[in-house]
Structure formats: C-alpha cells, structure tokens
Amino acid sequence: MTTPVLEIERLRKRFGGVIAVDDVSLRLEAGRIYGLIGPNGSGKTTLFNCITGVERRDGGRVRVSGERVDGLRPWEIAQKGVGRTFQVIRVFPELSALENLLVVTRGHLGGARTRALELLRFVKLEGLRDEYAGNLSYGQQKLLEFVRVLMRDPTLILLDEPAAGVNRTLLNDLLDAVRQLRDRGKTILLVEHDMKVVMGLCETVFVLDHGEKIAEGAPGIIQTDERVIEAYFGR
Amino acid sequence: MTRRRAALAALAAVVAVLAAYPAFASGYGVRATLQVFMWIVLASSWNLISGLTGYVSFGHVAFFGAGAYAGAILVAKAGWPWLPAALAGGVAAVLLALVIGYPCLRLRGPYFAIAMLGLNEVLRALVSYFEGLTGGGNGLSLPTLDATIPIYYAMGASAAMVTLVTHAIITSRFGLRLMTIREDEVAAEAMGIDTGRHKLYAFLLSAAGPGIAGALTARDQGYIEPISVFPLATTITMIVMVLFGGKGTVWGPVLGAVVLFVAQEVVWTRYPYVHPLLFGAIIVAVVLLMPRGVLGILQIRYRLPRTI
Ligand SMILES: Nc1ncnc2c1ncn2[C@@H]1O[C@H](COP(=O)(O)OP(=O)(O)OP(=O)(O)O)[C@@H](O)[C@H]1O
Ligand SMILES: [Mg+2]
Numbered sequence: 001m002t003t004p005v006l007e008i009e010r011l012r013k014r015f016g017g018v019i020a021v022d023d024v025s026l027r028l029e030a031g032r033i034y035g036l037i038g039p040n041g042s043g044k045t046t047l048f049n050c051i052t053g054v055e056r057r058d059g060g061r062v063r064v065s066g067e068r069v070d071g072l073r074p075w076e077i078a079q080k081g082v083g084r085t086f087q088v089i090r091v092f093p094e095l096s097a098l099e100n101l102l103v104v105t106r107g108h109l110g111g112a113r114t115r116a117l118e119l120l121r122f123v124k125l126e127g128l129r130d131e132y133a134g135n136l137s138y139g140q141q142k143l144l145e146f147v148r149v150l151m152r153d154p155t156l157i158l159l160d161e162p163a164a165g166v167n168r169t170l171l172n173d174l175l176d177a178v179r180q181l182r183d184r185g186k187t188i189l190l191v192e193h194d195m196k197v198v199m200g201l202c203e204t205v206f207v208l209d210h211g212e213k214i215a216e217g218a219p220g221i222i223q224t225d226e227r228v229i230e231a232y233f234g235r
Numbered sequence: 236m237t238r239r240r241a242a243l244a245a246l247a248a249v250v251a252v253l254a255a256y257p258a259f260a261s262g263y264g265v266r267a268t269l270q271v272f273m274w275i276v277l278a279s280s281w282n283l284i285s286g287l288t289g290y291v292s293f294g295h296v297a298f299f300g301a302g303a304y305a306g307a308i309l310v311a312k313a314g315w316p317w318l319p320a321a322l323a324g325g326v327a328a329v330l331l332a333l334v335i336g337y338p339c340l341r342l343r344g345p346y347f348a349i350a351m352l353g354l355n356e357v358l359r360a361l362v363s364y365f366e367g368l369t370g371g372g373n374g375l376s377l378p379t380l381d382a383t384i385p386i387y388y389a390m391g392a393s394a395a396m397v398t399l400v401t402h403a404i405i406t407s408r409f410g411l412r413l414m415t416i417r418e419d420e421v422a423a424e425a426m427g428i429d430t431g432r433h434k435l436y437a438f439l440l441s442a443a444g445p446g447i448a449g450a451l452t453a454r455d456q457g458y459i460e461p462i463s464v465f466p467l468a469t470t471i472t473m474i475v476m477v478l479f480g481g482k483g484t485v486w487g488p489v490l491g492a493v494v495l496f497v498a499q500e501v502v503w504t505r506y507p508y509v510h511p512l513l514f515g516a517i518i519v520a521v522v523l524l525m526p527r528g529v530l531g532i533l534q535i536r537y538r539l540p541r542t543i
Contacts, residue, residue, distance in 0.1 A: 052425055078427035090422035092415050094483075103411040104426040130538065152427060 003066040005030050005156050005187040006051070011060035013043075013050050013211075020046040022211035023060070028156070033178060033188045035198040035219065038208035039231055044191045045087050047208070048158050052084050053077045064156060083154030085145045087161050087191070093134025097125055097144055100133050101151045112151070119147040122177070124170065139166045146174065150181075157181065159190045163197050175201055199223075207231065253391060257384045265387055271496050272390040273452060276444040277469070278476040278488035279397040284441035285474070286482035287410065288434055289417030290340065293470060294351030297358050298328035298445035299452075300464035304362055304369060306450025307459050311377050312368070321389060321450040328446025329439050336438040340431065343420075352467070359465040374460030377453065386455045390448065394489075397444045402485045404440075405541050413437050414483070471518075479521050481530030485542050490529060 006028040013021040020043045028034055036044050049055035051062055053074035062070040069077045092100050101116035102109070120126045123143040128136060133144055142165055149157060159178075163171055178188055178201060192198050198205060199219045207215040207222060209231035215222055222228055257265050277299065285291045302324030309315040309323055339350045362369045369375055404410040415423035416430050423430050453459045472495070480491030495517070503510050525532055530543050 054421060054425060073429075073431075074421075074424035075427050075429045078425055084425055086422065086425075090419050090425075092418035092422065094418055095411060095414060099411055103408060103415055104428070105408070109408065148426065 002030065004028055004063075005065055006189070007061075007063040007066075008047075008051070009061040009063075011047070011050055011062065012058045013046055013055060014058055019211045021050060021057075024208070024211070024213045025060075026206055026213065026216070028187050028189060030155075030187055031182060031185045032204065033182050033190065033202050035202035035205035036189055036191045036208065037193070037195075037198060037205060037222075042208040042231075043211040044208055045160055046211075048084060048160055048191070051077075051158065052082060078152070078154075081155035082158070083149035083152055083156070084158040085142075085149055085160055085162060087164075089138070089141045089145060091133040091136075091141050091144050091148070094132055096130045097133055097136065098129040100144055101148055104148060104151050116151065119150060122173070123147055139170065142166050143170060143174065146177075155186060157186055157188045159188065159192075161191055161193065163192060163194055171197075195223075250395070254388075257387055262383075265383060267496075267500060269383070269387045269390050269455070271493055272387070272394040273448050274473070274476060274492035274496050275394040275489050276390070276397050276448040277473040278480070278492045279394070279401050280441045280444035281470075281473045282477045282482055282484075282488045283397075283401060283404065284434075284437045286477055286484075286488070287404070287413040287417060288437050290434060290438075291348045291474075292351045292441070293348040293474075294353070294355035294467075295441070295445060295473060296465055296467070296469040297351070297355040298331065298442040299449035299469065300355070300358060300362070300461075301331045302328045302446030302449030303453040303459050303464040304375070304449075305446070307375050307377055307453040308368060310454060311375055317380070317382060317386070317451075317454040318389065320454065321447050324450025324453075325443045325447035328442040328449070331446075332439050332442035333435075336435050340434045340438060355465055355467065355470070359461045362461045362465070370460075372461065374458055374463075377457045379457060380454070383455060386451050390451050393444060393447050393451070398485065398489060400440065401488075402542060405483075405485055409433070409436075417483075472514075475514075475518050475521060477528070478526070479517070479528055481528030481532070481534065481543075483541060484528075484530045484534060487528050487530040487543075 004027040008024060008026050010023045010025055011021055012023055024047060036047070038044055046055060050057040053072055057070055061068060064080050064082055067080065069080055092103065095103060097120060098116055101119060102112055105112035117126060120129050125140060125144060128140070133141060136144060142162065146162055162174060166174060175197065182188060190202065202219055204217065205219050205222045206213055207228050214227045214231060215225045253268070256268060281292060281295050305327035306320040306324035309320040310317060335354055339347055342350055363372050412428050412433050415428055416434060420430055449464060453464070476491030476495050477488045479495060480489065481487030499514070502513050527535060533539055534541065534543055
C-alpha cells in the first residue's frame with residue numbers, strides 16, 4: 001500500500017464548549033480529488049485550519065506523505081507541500097496581482113515571473129497584473145488566491161469553497177484546472193456547497209456533521225446515505 | 236528610463252550640494268542639516284520595521300539611546316575614536332534588537348507597540364541605575380572635541396545608507412515578503428513564508444541606523460543623560476514623519492523628515508509657545524486627512540511604484 005498524501009487520525013479541536021472537529025480520521029491517496037461537505041458550522045474550515053497549522057489541534061495526528069506535521073508552524077507545513085485557499089479571501093490587498101504570486105516563490109526570479117504571468121493569463125487577469133489585489137472583484141480575488149497556491153507547486157491542495165462567487169465560464173476553467181492538477185498527480189481536498197460541482201469532480205466525499213465524520217464514499221452513494229440526508233434536512 | 240535617469244541626476248546634484256555644503260555654510264546651517272540627516276535615519280529605520288511589516292514600534296528611540304550610551308561609554312571610558320564608537324553603537328542596538336526581538340515580535344498588534352514602549356522605559360531606568368558606567372541621572376560627559384563637520388558627513392552617509400537599503404529591500408522579494416506580514420500574516424504563513432524570521436531581520440535592520448545615529452549625536456553633543464536620549468517624543472516624531480511622508484515607500488520618510496524638521500524649526504524659533512500645539516495638530520491632521528501620507532496618496536492615485 002502506498003503512503004497516503006494526507007493521513008489524519010482522530011483529529012480533535014474544540015472552541016470552548018463547541019467541539020468543532022470530533023475525532024475525525026481520513027486518508028487521501030495521491031492523484032485524486034476529494035470532497036469535504038457538511039452543513040454550515042460542521043467543522044470543514046476548522047479541519048483545514050488544523051491540518052495547515054493555522055489553528056492548534058487539541059488531539060490527534062496529521063501526516064503529510066508519511067511525515068508528522070501536527071505541531072509544526074503553518075509555514076513549515078506549507079513548505080512540506082501543503083497549499084490552501086481560504087473561505088474568506090486572503091489575498092495581499094496592497095500588493096499587485098503579479099506581486100501576490102511572486103512573493104510566495106523562492107529561487108530564480110525570472111522563472112517565477114514567467115510562471116506567474118502564465119497563471120495570470122490562465123485566470124484572465126493578465127491585464128490586471130499591476131492592479132492592487134484589493135481592487136479586484138470578489139471573483140477575481142478568489143481566482144488570484146487559487147493561482148497563488150499553484151505558484152508553490154504543492155502536492156496537497158486544500159480548497160475552501162473555490163467556486164463561490166466565481167462566474168460560470170471561469171468556474172469551468174477552474175474546475176478543469178483542478179482536474180489537470182489531479183492528472184499531474186496532485187491531491188486535492190475541496191470544500192464545496194454546490195453539489196453539482198462536488199458530484200462532477202470528486203471521486204470520494206467525506207461528510208462532516210457537528211464535527212464528526214458521518215459518511216465517506218463515492219458521491220452517488222453519499223447522496224442516498226440516510227445519515228447524510230438527516231444531517232442536511234433534519235428529521 | 237529617461238525619467239529614471241533624470242531622477243538619478245537630480246539625486247546626484249542633491250548629494251553634491253550636501254557634500255559641498257559645510258564649505259560655505261554657517262555653523263547653524265551645518266547643525267540643522269546634520270539634524271535632518273539624523274531624522275532621515277530614524278524615520279527610514281522605523282519605516283523598515285513598521286512601515287513594511289505593520290508592526291508598530293512605539294519605543295524605537297530605545298535603539299537610539301542604546302547606541303548613544305554604547306558610543307559615549309566607549310569614547311569616555313575606553314578612549315575610542317568617535318567613528319568606531321559610532322559603529323559600535325549600531326552593533327549594540329542590533330544586539331539589543333536581537334535580544335528583545337525574539338520575544339516581542341511574537342506579540343501582535345497593540346501588544347507589540349506597548350512592549351516596545353515598555354522596553355524604552357526599562358532601558359532608561361537601567362541606564363539611570365548603573366551609575367558607575369553611565370553616570371546615572373547626572374549624565375555622561377565626553378571629552379571636548381569639535382568634530383561637527385566630520386560627524387555631518389558620517390550622519391549624511393548613514394542617511395544615504397539607510398535610504399539605499401530601504402530601496403534595495405522594497406524592490407526585492409524579501410521586501411514583498413515583509414509586506415505580506417502587514418497585509419495578512421496568517422495568509423503569509425499559510426503560503427510558506429517564515430514570518431518570524433522575516434520580522435526579526437527587518438527589526439535588526441531597523442535598529443542599526445538609530446544605534447549609529449545615537450552614538451554620533453552623543454559625540455556631537457558631548458553630553459548625554461537618560462532623559463535626553465530616551466524621550467518618547469523622539470519615537471513619536473519619527474512615526475509622524477513616516478506617516479506624513481508615506482509609510483512603506485522609499486522617499487516618504489525622507490520627505491517627512493525634511494518637511495517636519497523644517498516646519499518645526501520655523502515654528503520653534505518664531506512661536507515657541509505654540510510649537511507643541513502645532514505638532515499635535517499635525518499628528519491629528521495627518522491621521523485624519525491623509526493616513527497614507529503625501530507619497531502614499533500619490534502612489535495609490537497614480538499607480539506609482541513604492542520606490543517613490
Ligand atoms: N475561531 C473560532 N472560535 C470559536 N468558535 C469557532 C471558531 N472557528 C469556528 N468555530 C466554531 O466551530 C464550528 C465549526 O466551524 P467551521 O467554520 O469549521 O464550519 P464550516 O463547516 O466551515 O462552516 P461553513 O460551511 O459555514 O463554512 C462552528 O460551530 C463555529 O462556530
Ligand atoms: Mg467554512
């Protein structure tokens with residue numbers, strides 16, 4: 001059996017009385033797209049935050065390509081090949097679109113520029129490369145954040161609602177890009193409320209409810225799972 | 236490119252005039268310009284940490300004071316010539332920054348500002364306490380020496396150096412990484428930027444200039460005491476200069492230092508009583524009307540690079 005790209009064992013996080021992530025375990029294999037769904041407040045973002053070190057976990061283990069990363073600083077985890085976007089946009093507003101991409105790179109600047117311009121062209125932002133990121137529209141900022149992650153060429157990519165607020169045509173390009181990344185061997189974990197997106201993209205879906213993983217499986221199966229239906233629609 | 240060449244030519248002319256200035260200027264003119272140089276060093280140094288990373292240092296004069304005491308002690312007690320003593324003042328300030336930067340830079344927002352303020356008060360108390368070395372509250376006198384003109388050049392070189400370093404940083408990816416700390420530290424870390432190390436580097440760089448300027452000022456004035464080298468007002472002045480000129484730009488702190496120093500001199504000599512009032516009014520006006528500063532506004536409105 002190959003080493004999973006991400007392996008989480010009994011991860012736990014509480015905020016005061018709220019258990020935001022409740023003993024969640026999951027494994028992600030290389031070269032696949034996974035979905036993470038669940039009602040509002042079910043702990044999806046918190047799970048991302050615990051994986052990436054933005055929040056300190058209360059218990060459990062996180063391994064990236066076999067290596068323990070829980071307890072590391074967020075930048076150390078990022079340097080182990082984990083990239084993420086945020087549900088609430090976090091571009092660097094007073095850096096230009098181009099600078100937003102360049103700043104996360106190391107090594108040869110010329111190569112980084114070429115790559116950055118290529119990615120800006122891909123999300124149709126090349127004409128706005130010198131514009132402050134803060135002046136871009138919501139959807140454009142979302143796309144910029146997406147390509148910023150790609151600049152570092154991570155092996156594991158966590159996307160927190162990448163489709164929200166992105167217009168239809170660009171959305172299809174974006175979903176294609178995600179598939180291409182998968183084909184190049186990247187692993188993607190995607191939080192998404194739009195079920196059509198999840199169904200069309202993900203091979204495996206995890207469902208959270210009140211911080212607990214209540215189901216896991218192919219999207220078609222998940223849709224008919226009683227606990228999932230109950231979590232979404234109540235009794 | 237031609238615009239760039241014109242700017243460089245203008246800059247060379249300014250440097251040439253300032254270099255020749257002591258040959259024909261009055262004693263007052265040299266002293267006043269020396270002070271402008273000092274303020275450029277202080278304001279630009281503050282800009283390096285606070286303008287770029289957004290970590291507002293409310294006790295930056297501590298590095299000036301540390302440099303002043305280190306330099307003055309070396310001159311008065313160890314008989315060092317003033318130039319190596321000035322460099323040692325810079326080294327002392329950087330060492331101080333290394334010791335306090337590590338714990339303090341973990342604090343965010345107002346906590347860092349307050350910690351720096353506290354540091355300055357602690358240093359002032361320490362200096363007063365260790366009388367044997369520092370002369371305590373009675374101050375420390377240096378052997379008389381008329382070196383105002385060489386010190387003018389040394390301070391001018393320091394100002395040029397800090398400005399050059401600022402330019403190099405602001406146009407580099409290192410500088411951009413510092414700015415991500417100001418823009419969104421959480422996102423910066425999630426993107427693999429080691430913000431702690433970057434903050435520390437910026438902090439060390441921002442301490443060197445004030446340390447040298449402190450030691451040079453101590454030598455020039457020939458006498459220092461705790462209240463003269465650790466005044467909170469100096470920190471506030473450098474902050475206002477940067478805010479007025481435009482934080483995060485290369486020339487904003489320089490502009491702020493020149494304009495506010497000149498304004499201060501004019502008002503001070505003509506209307507000594509309204510001086511503090513006017514300074515307070517400038518602070519309020521800058522914060523309310525143009526929080527970005529003069530060059531900051533131009534930069535945003537006309538899409539100019541940060542190297543203005
Ligand atoms: N920083 C925090 N402090 C306190 N409680 C928090 C914090 N972050 C999240 N929570 C709580 O943890 C629970 C899980 O929140 P989380 O944001 O992870 O949910 P989510 O699944 O991402 O929801 P959504 O679909 O709305 O984005 C919620 O009850 C939320 O109120
Ligand atoms: Mg969320």
